[in-house]
Amino acid sequence: MTKKYKVLFLCRENSARSIMAEALLRELAGHRFEAFSAGPEPALRVHPLAVAQLRPGVSDLGVLCPKSWLEFTGEWAPRMDLVVALDETVAANHAPVFPGNPALCSWDFADPLADGVADAERVRLFEKAFWQIVRQLSAFIDSPKYAVPAAVPARATPLHDACTRAPANLPNL
Known part of the structure; x- marks a missing residue:
């Protein structure tokens, strides 16, 4: 028997990339993963362009909201x-210590909320980030390395390897 893995996605404002990653992992593999997202400076709301990217395929947008990463640090x-x-x-060097000593990794996607971007370009950046996240999550979900017996401690799991290795077949956008 395997356990359901808990994955936390971090982004500065937790209003765009991390929200999309949380929603997509829940939608694509919610039966195998519990997805969460947070950030050090949470926005007041999910960015409307993130919602626009998710709306066509994600059924439970109501549970998405920006959260502080401090919500995931207590007992x-x-x-x-x-x-x-x-x-x-x-x-990792800026994130707080999370209980349980989870594996840490980075998936680097351009910030669609970068300053000085025109509205039309911002829409394109959100679309690009969305599809990059879809591809990275698909490769992560399809990796057989995440499924280990529940008796194995989380730190000993190969999740980190599946996370840090970018799939070779993904084109750069």
């Missing part, structure tokens, strides 16, 4: 198996 917080930084400013 009461769920024990993550994997923490994925989607923003270089929240990479």
Whole structure:
């Protein structure tokens, strides 16, 4: 029997990339993974362009909201198996200590909320980030390395390897 892995996606404002990753992992493989997202400076709401990318295929948008990563650091917080930084400013050396000693990794995607971007270009950046996340998550989900017996401690799992290795067949957008 295998356990359901808990994955936390981190992004600075937790309003775009990490929200899309959380929603997509829940939609694509919610039966195998519990997905969460957070950030050090959570926005007041999910960015409307992130919602626009998710709306066609994601059924439960109502549960998505920006959260502080501090919600995942206390004794009461769920024990993550994997923490994925989607923003270089929240990479492992900047992130807080999460209970349970989860594996940490980075998936680097361009920030669709970067300053100085025209509206038409911002829409294209959101679409690009969405499809990059879809491809990375698909490769991650399809990797046989995440499925280990529940008796094996989370730190001993090969999740980190599946996370850090970019699939060779993914083109750069």
